[in-house]
Amino acid sequence: TEAAATSWDVSLWGKRRAFTEHVEKLAELVSEKTGGEFTLNISYGGLSKNRENLDGISIGAFEMAQFCAGYHRDKNPSITVLELPFLGVASLEQEIELSKAVYSHPATQEDLGRWNATLLMPSPLPQYNIVGVGVAPATLADFEGLSVRATGGIGAAMETIGAVPTSMSASEVRQAMDSGVVKAVSFAPHAHMSFGTIENGKWWTTNLNPGTVNCPVVVNTDALADLPDAHRDALLGSIDEALDHYVDNYNNNTMAAWGPALEERGISQVTFADSEIAAFKEAAAAPAAAAWIEDNTARGLPAQELYDLVTGMIAKGM
Amino acid sequence: MAGSSLVLSDDSLLSRIDQRLYRLERIFALISGLAVFSLMILAVISVSGRNFFNQPLPGYVDWIEQAMPLIAFMGISFTQRDGGHIRMDMVVGALKGRTLYLVEFITTLAIFLLMVLLVWGTWSHFDRSFDFGAPMWSRDSSMDIALPIWPAKLMAPLAFGLLAIRLALQLVAYARAFLTNVENPIAVPLIADAATQAAMEAEQVSGNEK
Amino acid sequence: MEPIDIGLVVTGGMLVLVVLGMRVAFAAGMAGMIGLIWIFWAKSGYDPARFEKALTVAVKTAGQVPHSKISSQALSLIPTFILIGYLAYYAGLTKALFEAAKKWLAWVPGGLSVSTVFATAGFAAVSGASVATSAVFARIAIPEMLKIGYDKRFAAGVVAAGGTLASLIPPSAILVIYAIIVEQDVGKLLLAGFIPGAFSALIYGLLIIGMALTIKGFGPAVSGFTWKERFLALPPALPIVFVVVTIIFFVYNPFGGDAWGTPTEGGAIGAFVVFLMALVQGMRWPQLKEALLETAKLSVMIFTIIWGVLIYVRFLGFADLPGAFSDWITSLTMSPMLILICILLAYAVLGMFMDAIGMLLLTLPVVYPAVMALNGGEFVSAAESTFGMSGPMCAIWFGILVVKMAEFCLITPPIGLNCFVVAGVRDDLSVQDVFKGVTPFFIADAITIALLVAFPMIVLWLPGQV
Ligand code: NA
Numbered sequence: 003t004e005a006a007a008t009s010w011d012v013s014l015w016g017k018r019r020a021f022t023e024h025v026e027k028l029a030e031l032v033s034e035k036t037g038g039e040f041t042l043n044i045s046y047g048g049l050s051k052n053r054e055n056l057d058g059i060s061i062g063a064f065e066m067a068q069f070c071a072g073y074h075r076d077k078n079p080s081i082t083v084l085e086l087p088f089l090g091v092a093s094l095e096q097e098i099e100l101s102k103a104v105y106s107h108p109a110t111q112e113d114l115g116r117w118n119a120t121l122l123m124p125s126p127l128p129q130y131n132i133v134g135v136g137v138a139p140a141t142l143a144d145f146e147g148l149s150v151r152a153t154g155g156i157g158a159a160m161e162t163i164g165a166v167p168t169s170m171s172a173s174e175v176r177q178a179m180d181s182g183v184v185k186a187v188s189f190a191p192h193a194h195m196s197f198g199t200i201e202n203g204k205w206w207t208t209n210l211n212p213g214t215v216n217c218p219v220v221v222n223t224d225a226l227a228d229l230p231d232a233h234r235d236a237l238l239g240s241i242d243e244a245l246d247h248y249v250d251n252y253n254n255n256t257m258a259a260w261g262p263a264l265e266e267r268g269i270s271q272v273t274f275a276d277s278e279i280a281a282f283k284e285a286a287a288a289p290a291a292a293a294w295i296e297d298n299t300a301r302g303l304p305a306q307e308l309y310d311l312v313t314g315m316i317a318k319g320m
Numbered sequence: 321m322a323g324s325s326l327v328l329s330d331d332s333l334l335s336r337i338d339q340r341l342y343r344l345e346r347i348f349a350l351i352s353g354l355a356v357f358s359l360m361i362l363a364v365i366s367v368s369g370r371n372f373f374n375q376p377l378p379g380y381v382d383w384i385e386q387a388m389p390l391i392a393f394m395g396i397s398f399t400q401r402d403g404g405h406i407r408m409d410m411v412v413g414a415l416k417g418r419t420l421y422l423v424e425f426i427t428t429l430a431i432f433l434l435m436v437l438l439v440w441g442t443w444s445h446f447d448r449s450f451d452f453g454a455p456m457w458s459r460d461s462s463m464d465i466a467l468p469i470w471p472a473k474l475m476a477p478l479a480f481g482l483l484a485i486r487l488a489l490q491l492v493a494y495a496r497a498f499l500t501n502v503e504n505p506i507a508v509p510l511i512a513d514a515a516t517q518a519a520m521e522a523e524q525v526s527g528n529e530k
Numbered sequence: 531m532e533p534i535d536i537g538l539v540v541t542g543g544m545l546v547l548v549v550l551g552m553r554v555a556f557a558a559g560m561a562g563m564i565g566l567i568w569i570f571w572a573k574s575g576y577d578p579a580r581f582e583k584a585l586t587v588a589v590k591t592a593g594q595v596p597h598s599k600i601s602s603q604a605l606s607l608i609p610t611f612i613l614i615g616y617l618a619y620y621a622g623l624t625k626a627l628f629e630a631a632k633k634w635l636a637w638v639p640g641g642l643s644v645s646t647v648f649a650t651a652g653f654a655a656v657s658g659a660s661v662a663t664s665a666v667f668a669r670i671a672i673p674e675m676l677k678i679g680y681d682k683r684f685a686a687g688v689v690a691a692g693g694t695l696a697s698l699i700p701p702s703a704i705l706v707i708y709a710i711i712v713e714q715d716v717g718k719l720l721l722a723g724f725i726p727g728a729f730s731a732l733i734y735g736l737l738i739i740g741m742a743l744t745i746k747g748f749g750p751a752v753s754g755f756t757w758k759e760r761f762l763a764l765p766p767a768l769p770i771v772f773v774v775v776t777i778i779f780f781v782y783n784p785f786g787g788d789a790w791g792t793p794t795e796g797g798a799i800g801a802f803v804v805f806l807m808a809l810v811q812g813m814r815w816p817q818l819k820e821a822l823l824e825t826a827k828l829s830v831m832i833f834t835i836i837w838g839v840l841i842y843v844r845f846l847g848f849a850d851l852p853g854a855f856s857d858w859i860t861s862l863t864m865s866p867m868l869i870l871i872c873i874l875l876a877y878a879v880l881g882m883f884m885d886a887i888g889m890l891l892l893t894l895p896v897v898y899p900a901v902m903a904l905n906g907g908e909f910v911s912a913a914e915s916t917f918g919m920s921g922p923m924c925a926i927w928f929g930i931l932v933v934k935m936a937e938f939c940l941i942t943p944p945i946g947l948n949c950f951v952v953a954g955v956r957d958d959l960s961v962q963d964v965f966k967g968v969t970p971f972f973i974a975d976a977i978t979i980a981l982l983v984a985f986p987m988i989v990l991w992l993p994g995q996v
């Protein structure tokens with residue numbers, strides 16, 4: 003059948019950055035493949051607040067959106083397994099494989115199905131590390147009493163080494179750091195650059211790697227089903243290329259800018275001894291995982307199974 | 321721009337309902353004021369905790385976000401009753417009698433329809449965050465300490481529902497004023513001219529001066 | 531119709547509702563609701579069978595806005611700033627301030643009115659609202675000025691104009707609202723208001739001294755206060771300094787160390803300090819209850835406008851009207867500075883008929899992106915910009931300019947609210963009297979605004995230090 007023109011609204015937030023490059027690429031590819039018949043109108047913050055993007059999908063206000071699991075764990079408990087501390091994910095490619103496996107698990111699909119949402123693709127982020135002001139910590143013991151902006155599993159992990167996790171939205175981080183409310187901030191590199199923590203920061207941890215956040219791109223399930231076949235094929239057939247572009251851009255542009263950005267500002271790089279990191283992981287990882295499994299089993303999720311899925315794949319180096 | 325204004329009363333049923341409702345609205349507004357007070361206390365605890373005990377209040381932001389709907393919504397009907405929501409009264413200020421009551425009826429009807437739709441919309445927003453089957457009935461939680469958000473979301477349809485009742489009452493009062501064409505209708509805020517208005521506001525302020 | 535046309539029609543309809551006297555908050559909410567229904571229905575090609583679906587989606591989309599937009603930490607500043615103002619009456623701070631200003635400053639030409647200006651500026655540092663400031667000082671300062679032979683119209687004008695300082699000098703509810711709409715740093719904006727506010731007070735003061743020196747029979751200088759009297763007047767006013775210092779230290783530490791917290795905490799701690807003072811001064815539950823009710827009423831009034839307008843803004847997001855407007859503005863061949871001045875003049879006209887907060891909320895979603903585009907975009911660097919300042923700095927500069935415009939409108943006929951309030955407090959003054967008395971201050975304000983436009987550093991120096 004002849005495909006009629008389709009236009010989808012896409013709700014992102016902030017500004018165009020490494021974190022949104024896969025969606026931008028997807029829009030480009032889809033339009034190209036359908037001869038301009040299927041377009042994605044990307045809005046940065048005009049259609050919804052980021053914490054309400056899943057609600058907007060559920061309502062049908064827009065057809066595609068991005069959000070982070072940690073913004074609201076009760077909305078999407080299944081995918082928060084990917085935010086557990088010290089999973090030991092080594093690369094963006096591996097993060098994609100793990101996300102895809104969790105996203106295609108029936109329990110996850112049912113969890114997001116409550117929002118009429120179908121998971122399309124992840125927005126893989128590297129391990130978080132910490133930028134801070136004041137004297138750089140020489141050992142993990144120096145984190146004792148240090149106030150650090152860290153949310154979710156990473157916050158819980160930091161607490162095990164005596165740090166004091168404090169919460170605030172990303173846009174308040176700079177002010178909080180300048181004003182001494184927090185002495186250190188955990189982010190992925192692109193966020194350290196776009197939220198300005200490196201402007202005043204004095205040091206950066208290279209290998210704390212306590213974990214990361216999981217931020218999927220979802221579509222409205224009905225809208226996906228209503229698409230003409232040609233358009234749906236164009237959309238689903240472009241995902242891998244969009245993700246390749248994202249990873250390529252993150253590794254070769256963002257990470258390439260990161261080292262020089264640190265050097266330019268004279269930020270010292272702190273690397274902890276392997277034995278220390280191992281001890282940190284020992285103290286933080288297992289209790290957090292056990293608590294996660296217990297909480298989510300109570301919610302009726304096959305929590306152990308999801309956890310085993312993720313850790314099993316990592317153990318096999320997949 | 322109009323701030324607060326006068327509401328007349330008598331011993332009719334309409335007026336008695338108005339005053340009964342006003343008492344409820346006052347309680348809601350006081351809850352809102354107490355929520356502002358609690359923000360203040362919360363900050364004192366947070367700051368002293370951080371500076372003197374090296375222990376910031378966990379989830380300080382989450383708690384503020386819980387208090388905000390109480391402050392923002394609970395007094396909405398109280399304020400509508402007294403005509404405290406600002407408007408441009410250049411046109412209505414020049415109208416009198418039936419024309420005035422008709423225009424007031426129409427704009428009040430528009431607000432009523434809006435609020436009925438918003439009770440529906442905000443209820444659905446609440447409903448998406450609420451799940452009888454889930455721990456703490458929660459399907460949406462705050463960012464830091466994972467407080468359930470449904471109680472905060474429930475405040476909007478609750479306060480808007482009360483406002484819808486108030487608007488329905490005002491519609492009846494305006495309709496009655498239109499039919500009887502009385503000079504000083506009851507149960508609705510009267511338009512004071514700008515000077516009377518200002519005198520009343522000044523009165524409020526100076527009443528507080530010792 | 532294209533979404534942009536729908537945007538224009540709905541915006542026109544909203545203005546009609548506002549003029550007809552529909553309460554601004556609900557007129558904006560209504561426009562947003564109808565606009566959303568329209569746009570979702572248009573998306574389905576006006577298929578009658580899909581109207582219900584469009585209605586449902588629109589209502590649920592609008593229904594998200596009140597809770598999701600209101601529950602923000604930055605917005606919590608507004609009720610605490612309002613509470614500070616109400617508690618300050620009970621703490622007796624206003625009277626003490628005026629007495630101290632009088633004893634220290636009344637010896638200059640036009641002394642008592644100069645004292646009044648600086649006392650209002652001092653009170654501005656604890657009060658977040660202009661109208662309340664004018665009302666209080668009308669009671670305290672006008673009688674004293676009349677006693678020594680001031681023209682009653684001028685005395686009233688001083689108080690009406692002095693009140694406007696409260697919205698520039700932090701804390702200021704209206705600056706917080708601006709920061710929220712344009713998504714800029716609240717702390718920096720509050721800080722940015724300080725020098726322009728003090729600068730405005732200084733211009734007012736110079737104007738009065740100039741008038742006193744040239745006009746015969748203008749109010750005399752008041753001398754004869756002993757140094758002992760002067761120093762004794764200070765302690766009762768000191769709590770103001772304490773509150774101001776507290777709030778400032780929470781935003782920015784002038785000595786280069788860490789600030790003590792966030793602006794949110796600073797506002798709340800400031801309120802707590804004033805609360806303790808009011809307790810000492812004898813405030814008990816009945817007075818506290820009144821203060822809380824008044825705070826609730828003013829807060830809910832402001833918050834209702836905020837969410838009402840934000841429903842309209844959500845609709846604008848779907849219609850992309852702000853984008854179209856800024857494309858139009860940037861396509862004009864006029865010089866950018868001239869366009870900016872036209873925008874400010876438009877605010878002066880609009881402000882004659884509208885409330886300051888309502889005016890900013892209704893216009894900024896469309897006007898602000900256009901001004902930013904004019905400067906070269908939100909993320910432009912100072913070197914590449916039109917006005918010679920980076921995107922965030924332009925946002926701060928424009929914010930101070932529009933707030934100063936909005937305050938200017940509080941003392942202009944026909945509905946300058948501050949003048950009505952002053953006339954309302956004083957039985958012997960008509961509104962015309964106050965408008966006549968405040969006229970010299972138009973000139974002072976026009977000079978101030980021109981200087982702020984010509985020398986942005988006056989606004990940007992302090993926030994640039996952070
Ligand atoms: Na102020």
Ligand code: NA
Pocket residue numbers: 881882883884939940941942944945946947
């Ligand atoms: Na005005």
